[in-house]
Amino acid sequence: MDTAQASATTKTVTFRIWRQDGPGGEGHYDEFRIPYSKGANVVSCLMEIQRNPVTVQGKKVAPVVWDAACLEEVCGSCAMNINGRVRMACSALIDKLEQPITLEPMRKFPVVRDLAVNRDRMFEALKRVKGWIPVDGTHNLGPGPRQSPKDQATMYVLSTCITCGSCLEACPQVTLDNAFVGAAAISQARLFNMHPTGEMNAEERTRALMGPGGVQDCGKAQNCVKVCPKEIPLVTSIAAMNREVSKVLIKDIFFKEEEKKGHGGPG
Amino acid sequence: MAAAARFTVVGGGLAGLMTTIKLAEAGHHVDVLSIVPVKRSHSVCAQGGINGAVNTKGEGDHPDIHVKDTLRGGDFLAEQVSVKGMCYAAPGIIYMLDRMGVTFNRTSEGLLDFRRFGGTLHHRTAFAGATTGQQLLYALDEQVRRYESEGKVTKYEYWEWLGTVKDEAGRCIGSVALDLRTMEIRTFPAEAVCLATGGPGIVFGRSTNSIINTGTAAGRAYLEGALYANGEFIQVHPTSIPGEDKLRLMSESVRGEGGRVWVPKKKGDTRSPRDIPDSERWYFLEEKYPKYKNLVPRDVATREIFTVCRDLGMGIGGKDGVYLDVTHIPAPTLDAKIKGVMEIYEKFVGDDPRKTPMVIFPGMHYSMGGLYVTFEADSRTLTPAEGSPKNQSTNIPGLYAAGEADYAFHGANRLGANSLLSCIYSGMIGGPAMAAYAKNNATSAEAKSDKYFADAKKYWDDRFATIKKMAGAENPYQISKELGELMTENCTVVRYNDRLKKTVEKIRELKGRWKDCNVLDTGSVANRSLSFTNQLWNMLELGEVIATSALLRDESRGAHYKPDFSLPEPKSKDPTQDPEWMALWKKRHEKWAKTTIAKHSEEGPKISYEDISTPVLEPEPRWYA
Ligand SMILES: Cc1cc2nc3c(=O)[nH]c(=O)nc-3n(C[C@H](O)[C@H](O)[C@H](O)COP(=O)(O)OP(=O)(O)OC[C@H]3O[C@@H](n4cnc5c(N)ncnc54)[C@H](O)[C@@H]3O)c2cc1C
Ligand code: SF4
Numbered sequence: 062m063d064t065a066q067a068s069a070t071t072k073t074v075t076f077r078i079w080r081q082d083g084p085g086g087e088g089h090y091d092e093f094r095i096p097y098s099k100g101a102n103v104v105s106c107l108m109e110i111q112r113n114p115v116t117v118q119g120k121k122v123a124p125v126v127w128d129a130a131c132l133e134e135v136c137g138s139c140a141m142n143i144n145g146r147v148r149m150a151c152s153a154l155i156d157k158l159e160q161p162i163t164l165e166p167m168r169k170f171p172v173v174r175d176l177a178v179n180r181d182r183m184f185e186a187l188k189r190v191k192g193w194i195p196v197d198g199t200h201n202l203g204p205g206p207r208q209s210p211k212d213q214a215t216m217y218v219l220s221t222c223i224t225c226g227s228c229l230e231a232c233p234q235v236t237l238d239n240a241f242v243g244a245a246a247i248s249q250a251r252l253f254n255m256h257p258t259g260e261m262n263a264e265e266r267t268r269a270l271m272g273p274g275g276v277q278d279c280g281k282a283q284n285c286v287k288v289c290p291k292e293i294p295l296v297t298s299i300a301a302m303n304r305e306v307s308k309v310l311i312k313d314i315f316f317k318e319e320e321k322k323g324h325g326g327p328g
Numbered sequence: 329m330a331a332a333a334r335f336t337v338v339g340g341g342l343a344g345l346m347t348t349i350k351l352a353e354a355g356h357h358v359d360v361l362s363i364v365p366v367k368r369s370h371s372v373c374a375q376g377g378i379n380g381a382v383n384t385k386g387e388g389d390h391p392d393i394h395v396k397d398t399l400r401g402g403d404f405l406a407e408q409v410s411v412k413g414m415c416y417a418a419p420g421i422i423y424m425l426d427r428m429g430v431t432f433n434r435t436s437e438g439l440l441d442f443r444r445f446g447g448t449l450h451h452r453t454a455f456a457g458a459t460t461g462q463q464l465l466y467a468l469d470e471q472v473r474r475y476e477s478e479g480k481v482t483k484y485e486y487w488e489w490l491g492t493v494k495d496e497a498g499r500c501i502g503s504v505a506l507d508l509r510t511m512e513i514r515t516f517p518a519e520a521v522c523l524a525t526g527g528p529g530i531v532f533g534r535s536t537n538s539i540i541n542t543g544t545a546a547g548r549a550y551l552e553g554a555l556y557a558n559g560e561f562i563q564v565h566p567t568s569i570p571g572e573d574k575l576r577l578m579s580e581s582v583r584g585e586g587g588r589v590w591v592p593k594k595k596g597d598t599r600s601p602r603d604i605p606d607s608e609r610w611y612f613l614e615e616k617y618p619k620y621k622n623l624v625p626r627d628v629a630t631r632e633i634f635t636v637c638r639d640l641g642m643g644i645g646g647k648d649g650v651y652l653d654v655t656h657i658p659a660p661t662l663d664a665k666i667k668g669v670m671e672i673y674e675k676f677v678g679d680d681p682r683k684t685p686m687v688i689f690p691g692m693h694y695s696m697g698g699l700y701v702t703f704e705a706d707s708r709t710l711t712p713a714e715g716s717p718k719n720q721s722t723n724i725p726g727l728y729a730a731g732e733a734d735y736a737f738h739g740a741n742r743l744g745a746n747s748l749l750s751c752i753y754s755g756m757i758g759g760p761a762m763a764a765y766a767k768n769n770a771t772s773a774e775a776k777s778d779k780y781f782a783d784a785k786k787y788w789d790d791r792f793a794t795i796k797k798m799a800g801a802e803n804p805y806q807i808s809k810e811l812g813e814l815m816t817e818n819c820t821v822v823r824y825n826d827r828l829k830k831t832v833e834k835i836r837e838l839k840g841r842w843k844d845c846n847v848l849d850t851g852s853v854a855n856r857s858l859s860f861t862n863q864l865w866n867m868l869e870l871g872e873v874i875a876t877s878a879l880l881r882d883e884s885r886g887a888h889y890k891p892d893f894s895l896p897e898p899k900s901k902d903p904t905q906d907p908e909w910m911a912l913w914k915k916r917h918e919k920w921a922k923t924t925i926a927k928h929s930e931e932g933p934k935i936s937y938e939d940i941s942t943p944v945l946e947p948e949p950r951w952y953a
């Protein structure tokens with residue numbers, strides 16, 4: 062039967078939602094049916110279910126646990142798999158989804174409960190790449206360096222990353238327990254390396270992307286860029302950081318050679 | 329006090345992060361508690377920009393003009409010393425953010441660009457596209473991450489602050505908090521605690537706020553004896569997209585970049601807006617306010633839109649809604665400057681605002697009121713004295729408040745792009761104030777009796793055990809929805825005493841129903857219903873404060889509008905030229921130029937009033953025509 066049509070005539074929306082009581086536990090699906098309302102999105106429907114958490118079978122259950130805050134796709138909280146595809150729940154409009162709508166947590170992050178996952182690894186990755194400008198202090202030191210509107214435009218796009226995790230979820234190289242930093246952090250390293258002040262520590266950031274879990278773990282599947290809700294040019298960022306890593310590698314080899322040759326040379 | 333003291337900052341929005349940076353920079357250790365990863369705090373939603381009289385446009389702008397615009401904009405209820413300090417610090421704050429790497433828009437020379445915002449005639453607003461809050465929050469988040477990696481800051485994300493720990497003298501010596509994942513409750517000793525917990529938007533159900541903005545921390549602090557000031561001053565933003573789940577903001581920057589507000593001249597005109605020629609459009613703001621046009625302060629714009637739709641029945645198709653039109657602006661300009669909001673409209677409404685005028689309506693947005701805090705004035709500069717422990721201090725010693733959670737900077741109405749500024753400024757002076765307090769405070773919290781901490785933990789363990797057993801008939805989320813509808817209906821744009829009285833009664837009823845709640849979830853991991861049920865009580869308390877404060881203030885001022893108590897229209901365009909009206913204004917002003925102060929009692933909020941002090945600027949009638 063065409064469920065989408067059936068529910069359109071009765072004006073309800075049906076959900077199949079992954080339930081899991083805690084980290085690492087077993088899970089199952091619960092089915093909910095709620096009244097249709099125009100303009101509704103997945104988060105507004107989850108809120109509706111909260112007010113009456115009863116399954117299609119009439120069973121009273123705990124309200125679904127999920128993360129959301131801004132409801133306008135800027136806080137990055139609500140990424141989940143919707144009908145098998147990772148996306149932001151708050152901007153997933155019901156009218157554009159096939160029913161029943163299946164909601165599942167992202168699979169590349171440990172589940173906290175139901176649809177909520179633990180994305181700590183992304184914040185750790187930002188530490189690893191030293192994703193900040195090392196300012197001298199917060200006292201008034203006058204304006205920062207001048208920047209062309211063109212550079213600003215490039216950096217602005219990179220800096221709109223909402224740490225949602227979609228790019229990691231879609232990446233075949235990322236698994237639940239490996240160390241790959243993922244596209245988001247690589248792109249952040251590029252952002253800070255581009256900044257006139259950040260550039261002073263560019264090599265440090267680039268080195269942080271060398272070795273296990275670094276940029277060279279990227280398998281070039283290019284899935285990340287397809288799912289990024291902010292349309293960040295992740296493939297370009299990865300290529301840029303790959304080039305910077307190569308430069309550092311060549312420099313290292315060169316210096317080693319120099320060192321070997323340089324015995325007794327000018328100090 | 330040891331060289332490096334331990335502090336707690338609750339909240340990782342702009343205010344909390346700035347407070348944290350100031351403390352960490354001075355060598356102290358900071359525990360940051362936040363219900364969400366700080367990078368997801370509500371500050372991330374701010375769109376339009378941040379104010380500072382940097383004066384790069386050759387307009388002769390100056391911090392003094394910024395002070396005047398802010399105080400006038402707030403109809404003279406803002407705390408003047410803090411406002412002056414903020415406006416003078418603003419250019420330096422923008423420069424600091426610039427140095428931290430905020431991707432502010434640039435002029436062709438590579439300098440910071442500034443746009444116009446409401447309530448001023450100057451280009452004073454620095455911006456990063458239309459996601460300025462996001463960019464500022466990330467910059468501070470990055471600096472805090474740097475301190476975190478150096479071991480100076482410990483973040484407790486997904487931790488909810490529940491209440492203070494006090495010693496026998498009533499000083500705040502720490503906090504009790506709940507791990508929202510494991511549901512563990514523990515205490516956090518601290519030399520001083522800052523609540524930078526944001527606004528109470530969700531008390532109004534649907535608003536432009538993030539759904540985590542329940543105001544629970546401020547509500548709880550109030551229950552514990554902190555004073556709550558100017559609660560009745562709630563900003564309703566003129567331009568938001570009505571939605572079932574939230575009212576999505578269309579930033580003031582849309583009008584700052586030239587957006588025009590209009591309705592068809594013909595009532596109930598059913599033509600598509602693009603088919604309505606210019607001569608048949610009523611640009612009502614431009615007509616009534618030729619000087620400020622579409623950029624009058626928010627309370628004024630909101631009331632005009634309300635009048636057009638509700639009183640005159642001139643809303644689009646006879647319904648609530650007016651056009652916000654940017655179709656005359658070239659698409660590349662829109663994309664360079666306000667792409668973020670254009671995309672929100674496109675995504676959630678489905679129309680391209682570059683081609684079709686947007687349909688908008690006012691929505692609850694911001695609370696000018698908040699926890700009462702003090703400032704110590706430097707008698708020479710009339711700005712908050714540097715390093716004074718009194719700055720940003722609540723009436724509970726050791727408990728500070730900053731950001732939207734405090735009451736000080738915006739009076740009866742906030743000017744656009746002044747909030748991000750007040751958040752950062754309050755953190756800049758709040759951090760040093762906490763450090764100074766700790767230095768003067770002889771014994772450190774760590775050394776104090778464990779008993780206070782054990783007692784506080786036990787109180788919360790018991791309370792949560794009780795809530796977890798609640799098996800009544802009421803759904804807490806449903807009660808929250810009803811509270812929101814009640815508040816939106818009666819405590820937003822237009823207010824009447826009979827309705828406010830009923831509102832207070834109904835909130836008491838809701839409190840009664842709260843006792844019959846069902847906690848819905850007996851799980852022991854990430855039990856959100858459990859924490860929400862506790863929060864809901866604090867929301868009801870705040871709702872009662874807001875409604876009672878509104879009921880008792882019998883005048884119209886800024887966002888608080890009571891038709892039954894408004895002054896008549898002056899006879900001259902410049903009201904100071906109408907002596908009769910001036911006499912009325914003066915009388916009203918003498919009676920009501922006061923800060924509303926709510927103190928908790930078992931019978932409900934006790935309201936008193938504190939005279940405002942006006943060392944910086946003598947109040948005058950506020951008019952924008
Ligand atoms: C859509 C929108 C657009 C806006 N645009 C602008 C603009 O352009 N310019 C401008 O100046 N202002 C703007 N504002 C206002 C401005 O964004 C807010 O006033 C400001 O960001 C508030 O910052 P804050 O640091 O006080 O609080 P928030 O950013 O709200 O942060 C509060 C923090 O407290 C934490 N918290 C809350 N309760 C608890 C608890 N019990 N335990 C632990 N942690 C807790 C939260 O997790 C969060 O980290 C806008 C507001 C909205 C709604
Ligand atoms: S790069 Fe895109 S997909 Fe990845 S975390 Fe950032 S916003 Fe999400």
Ligand code: FES
Nearest residue numbers: 130132134137151
């Ligand atoms: S709730 Fe913030 S991105 Fe969806």
